[in-house]
Amino acid sequence: xxALSLHKKIEENTGLLIFGILLVSSIGGLVQILPxxxxxxxxxxxxNTRVYSAVELTGRDIYIREGxxxxxxxxxxxxxxxxxxxxxxxxxxEFVYDRPFLWGSKRTGPDLHRVGGxxxxxxxxVHLIDPRSVIAASIMPAYPWLAKREASxxxxxxxxxxxxxxxxxxxxDEDIAAADSELEGLKEIDALIAYxxxxxxxxxEDISI
Amino acid sequence: xxxxDNNLYHDKVxxxxxxxxxxxxxxAMTVGVYISAELIWPSIDFGQFWLSFGxxxxxxxxxxxFGFAVSALMATGFYSVQRTSHAPLYAPRLAWFCCxxxxxxxxxxxxxLLAGWTTSKEYAELEWxxxxxxxVVWVCFGIVFFGTIANRKIKPIYISNWFYGALIIVIAMLHxxxxxxxxxxxxxxxxxxxxxxxxxVQWWYGHNAVGFLLTGGFLGMMYxxxxxxxxxxxxSYRLSVVAFWAFTYSYIWAxxxxxxxxxxxxxxxxxxxxxxxxxxxxSWASMINGIMTVSSASEKLKTxxxxxxxxxxxxxxxxxTFEGPMMSFPSVNVVSHFTDWTxxxxxxxxLGWNAMITYGTFYFMVPRLVGVELYSLRLAxxxxxxxxxxxxxxxxxxxGAGVSQGLLWLSVDEIGELSFSFKDIMSSMTPYYALRLxxxxxxxxxxxxxxxNLFMTLxxxxxxxxxxxxxxxxxxxxx
Amino acid sequence: xxxxxxxxxxFKSLYQPTEAFKQLAQVDPSPVGIMLRYSLWLLILPPAFxxxxxxxxxxxxxxxxxxxxxxQALLLxxxxxxxxxxxxxxxxxxxxxxxxxxxxxSTSLGRHVALITIVGEPLAVASLxxxxxxxxxxxxxxIPTMIWSMFLLYKGIPIVLETTSxxxxxxxxxxxxxxxxxxxxxxxxxxxxxxxxxxxxxxx
Numbered sequence: 001x002x003a004l005s006l007h008k009k010i011e012e013n014t015g016l017l018i019f020g021i022l023l024v025s026s027i028g029g030l031v032q033i034l035p036x037x038x039x040x041x042x043x044x045x046x047x048n049t050r051v052y053s054a055v056e057l058t059g060r061d062i063y064i065r066e067g068x069x070x071x072x073x074x075x076x077x078x079x080x081x082x083x084x085x086x087x088x089x090x091x092x093x094e095f096v097y098d099r100p101f102l103w104g105s106k107r108t109g110p111d112l113h114r115v116g117g118x119x120x121x122x123x124x125x126v127h128l129i130d131p132r133s134v135i136a137a138s139i140m141p142a143y144p145w146l147a148k149r150e151a152s153x154x155x156x157x158x159x160x161x162x163x164x165x166x167x168x169x170x171x172x173d174e175d176i177a178a179a180d181s182e183l184e185g186l187k188e189i190d191a192l193i194a195y196x197x198x199x200x201x202x203x204x205e206d207i208s209i
Numbered sequence: 210x211x212x213x214d215n216n217l218y219h220d221k222v223x224x225x226x227x228x229x230x231x232x233x234x235x236x237a238m239t240v241g242v243y244i245s246a247e248l249i250w251p252s253i254d255f256g257q258f259w260l261s262f263g264x265x266x267x268x269x270x271x272x273x274x275f276g277f278a279v280s281a282l283m284a285t286g287f288y289s290v291q292r293t294s295h296a297p298l299y300a301p302r303l304a305w306f307c308c309x310x311x312x313x314x315x316x317x318x319x320x321x322l323l324a325g326w327t328t329s330k331e332y333a334e335l336e337w338x339x340x341x342x343x344x345v346v347w348v349c350f351g352i353v354f355f356g357t358i359a360n361r362k363i364k365p366i367y368i369s370n371w372f373y374g375a376l377i378i379v380i381a382m383l384h385x386x387x388x389x390x391x392x393x394x395x396x397x398x399x400x401x402x403x404x405x406x407x408x409x410v411q412w413w414y415g416h417n418a419v420g421f422l423l424t425g426g427f428l429g430m431m432y433x434x435x436x437x438x439x440x441x442x443x444x445s446y447r448l449s450v451v452a453f454w455a456f457t458y459s460y461i462w463a464x465x466x467x468x469x470x471x472x473x474x475x476x477x478x479x480x481x482x483x484x485x486x487x488x489x490x491x492s493w494a495s496m497i498n499g500i501m502t503v504s505s506a507s508e509k510l511k512t513x514x515x516x517x518x519x520x521x522x523x524x525x526x527x528x529x530t531f532e533g534p535m536m537s538f539p540s541v542n543v544v545s546h547f548t549d550w551t552x553x554x555x556x557x558x559x560l561g562w563n564a565m566i567t568y569g570t571f572y573f574m575v576p577r578l579v580g581v582e583l584y585s586l587r588l589a590x591x592x593x594x595x596x597x598x599x600x601x602x603x604x605x606x607x608x609g610a611g612v613s614q615g616l617l618w619l620s621v622d623e624i625g626e627l628s629f630s631f632k633d634i635m636s637s638m639t640p641y642y643a644l645r646l647x648x649x650x651x652x653x654x655x656x657x658x659x660x661x662n663l664f665m666t667l668x669x670x671x672x673x674x675x676x677x678x679x680x681x682x683x684x685x686x687x688x
Numbered sequence: 689x690x691x692x693x694x695x696x697x698x699f700k701s702l703y704q705p706t707e708a709f710k711q712l713a714q715v716d717p718s719p720v721g722i723m724l725r726y727s728l729w730l731l732i733l734p735p736a737f738x739x740x741x742x743x744x745x746x747x748x749x750x751x752x753x754x755x756x757x758x759x760q761a762l763l764l765x766x767x768x769x770x771x772x773x774x775x776x777x778x779x780x781x782x783x784x785x786x787x788x789x790x791x792x793x794s795t796s797l798g799r800h801v802a803l804i805t806i807v808g809e810p811l812a813v814a815s816l817x818x819x820x821x822x823x824x825x826x827x828x829x830x831i832p833t834m835i836w837s838m839f840l841l842y843k844g845i846p847i848v849l850e851t852t853s854x855x856x857x858x859x860x861x862x863x864x865x866x867x868x869x870x871x872x873x874x875x876x877x878x879x880x881x882x883x884x885x886x887x888x889x890x891x892x
Contacts, residue, residue, distance in 0.1 A: 007450055011366050014359045017374060021457060025379045028461030028484070029413060036409045036477060037402070061397065065325035067263025073547055077470035081619040081891030084627055092472035095404025100330050103408055103471065107547040108248070110631045132251070137636035139251045141261045155397050163391045163399055503858055504790050510854040520858055524865030531869045535876040540883045543892050598835045608875060609827050613749050616882065621891040640824045644831075
């Protein structure tokens with residue numbers, strides 16, 4: 001049967017057409033994406049990478065909620081200029097507890113993967129509430145509401161940790177039981193800063209590139 | 210009488226979808242203009258969380274893709290599948306359900322983005338309750354569409370329907386796989402994929418949502434409306450067959466080129482780059498097929514705004530499908546990635562290709578649906594030049610901004626020190642952003658003109674009654 | 689074939705484009721004549737302005753300090769610029785003539801070269817902005833000029849190539865497609881050269 005007459009069959013049969021499209025379009029996914037999902041080396045944490053604490057996880061969820069990843073990447077590329085500007089390039093093992101990943105696709109602001117420890121908590125606080133009081137030319141939005149809202153109201157932290165435990169994050173029963181009290185008295189901005197300060201601290205100290 | 214009504218095309222739902230599509234275009238482009246102004250005057254969010262850039266930008270992209278583009282694809286899909294099948298819509302009530310359920314989903318989904326419900330995965334930001342509703346409506350869309358094809362009176366399934374079919378099937382697959390997550394609360398879930406793996410799945414989705422929705426779906430539009438306007442069959446049937454399958458096969462592989470120089474395995478990135486380059490061939494094959502179709506028919510053509518928009522959209526389609534593979538080369542990507550060049554690239558596709566071909570198609574369909582002349586040819590011609598000027602200005606402003614960012618971020622002096630601070634580079638972008646704002650306003654202005662023009666064309670009119678024609682035995686199902 | 693056409697094109701087509709299109713439709717000029725006596729005089733302008741500007745003020749790319757290159761390098765860049773413009777004009781004219789066979793328009797190469805030159809003339813004149821080679825200033829001056837040039841392209845093709853406005857529109861859009869692709873290829877190629885080590889240092 002020639003290719004054209006085979007095709008005549010397909011284009012005259014709704015079911016065959018649907019099946020053909022499904023088949024042809026899934027090959028790429030099966031050959032290219034599935035192996036990545038099974039690749040163990042992408043799931044091994046680097047030396048200092050650990051699960052997020054209740055406070056850091058809440059901060060990360062605020063980071064997601066405010067769409068920080070729209071303007072800030074978290075992916076230092078292995079280029080001389082990037083390593084110099086931001087720090088050691090990003091390793092797969094640093095992201096094993098990131099659901100979802102927050103690498104971003106646009107740097108309207110600088111990369112944040114190695115921002116942890118670079119600025120003081122106070123600097124972050126002032127900067128988040130009024131960016132232009134710190135950097136006059138900044139075009140970052142101000143986030144005054146973060147200083148007013150309670151961190152415990154961001155979502156059900158117990159349910160969050162339990163959900164992540166189902167996905168394989170090593171939270172103990174004690175971690176989950178203590179989660180509510182860890183957030184007590186904290187504002188959203190405290191949680192966000194805690195998250196920013198632990199960003200990119202997953203590599204062993206002697207790695208400098 | 211009954212027999213006749215059984216053959217009546219369902220065009221009211223098409224008109225309603227066109228109206229919604231135009232409304233979404235205006236709303237989502239207005240948001241786009243607003244956020245481009247925020248990049249110049251950051252304080253115009255007035256400290257309100259729901260006006261904050263990080264929340265409005267996903268609203269802009271989702272409004273354009275799911276509001277404007279999908280409504281337009283549903284409208285043109287329903288219009289063309291009836292006419293190429295010589296059969297009215299299968300399950301017309303389900304079609305109406307798709308129409309309204311989709312609009313409600315986009316509306317509530319948009320509000321949920323403002324409220325901060327987001328997965329942060331690009332073009333898949335809507336949280337799990339919306340993901341489920343989207344899947345349900347999408348399946349209904351598929352039932353109406355494939356049901357109509359199954360009822361067709363003509364033996365072969367026309368090419369445009371393959372593209373719409375691929376849109377429905379592949380987007381369903383991508384959407385379901387990428388949205389798998391464990392819900393925590395009504396507005397929050399955690400992806401079942403983590404880190405680098407999540408990145409690969411997300412860009413497999415993100416790239417192919419662009420591929421099968423904004424490229425493939427709109428090619429379906431092109432394959433029906435261009436030959437229809439030219440009054441002759443597609444230039445090369447064989448080319449369209451080859452282009453379709455090559456396109457469907459190769460697009461899926463290209464996603465990870467969004468992740469160059471990241472922690473994703475090297476072989477995945479190389480494969481994605483190679484397939485991106487191969488993708489150029491089927492992408493351009495469809496463009497050439499379209500251009501040659503109108504070119505070989507030019508003695509019969511009437512230059513109306515509809516045709517001008519559709520033909521020009523092919524030029525920008527050619528640009529975008531060439532630029533994409535080029536940006537997947539590591540040596541170009543190293544400069545362009547993370548910069549406004551990407552934004553420019555997206556808009557050469559979204560403004561130059563998607564919006565323009567949709568405008569052309571709307572100018573073609575609306576007068577025919579109600580059986581009158583277009584309200585104002587003059588306004589439509591002005592719209593054409595506004596759309597062209599806006600797109601050009603946008604693309605070039607973003608080329609300028611993107612190349613400057615890419616080169617300045619990377620430049621080092623003789624002893625290897627960085628030449629410029631991030632802050633200095635960023636603050637030199639304001640003029641480009643101002644140009645982009647002007648470009649956006651011009652383009653939005655054109656869209657408003659079209660909205661006025663088409664709503665005046667439709668005002669007080671009813672859909673013409675169009676019946677499926679009797680099919681000559683030579684093409685009939687029973688032959 | 690009188691030589692009046694050359695002087696007309698050179699001196700009047702900028703502000704009387706329609707008249708120039710009509711005149712051109714009457715003749716079948718030699719491509720070499722058009723190149724030597726019309727096009728080249730315009731094509732030399734942008735590289736010349738760029739040379740003068742860059743030598744006096746340096747290239748200004750956003751945040752960067754003006755980039756002052758030695759005269760020899762600038763000469764080289766200007767020569768390359770001139771060469772690219774000539775290649776651009778010729779390739780566009782040839783592609784335009786190739787398309788003309790599809791759109792049943794005139795296939796006189798001389799006319800195509802002249803047409804593309806008339807369309808590009810506003811850009812050549814607006815390249816005065818190169819005298820102060822600030823990227824932004826150049827973009828602000830050149831983009832509106834470019835849109836005017838595109839308008840001229842759509843307007844000129846049916847007149848000069850003696851075809852219907854429908855076909856002219858199709859052909860103009862096809863040419864716009866070619867020009868966009870050519871522009872982005874140039875951009876891509878220069879990025880590749882840059883990242884591969886030609887031009888200022890990059891930390892890649």
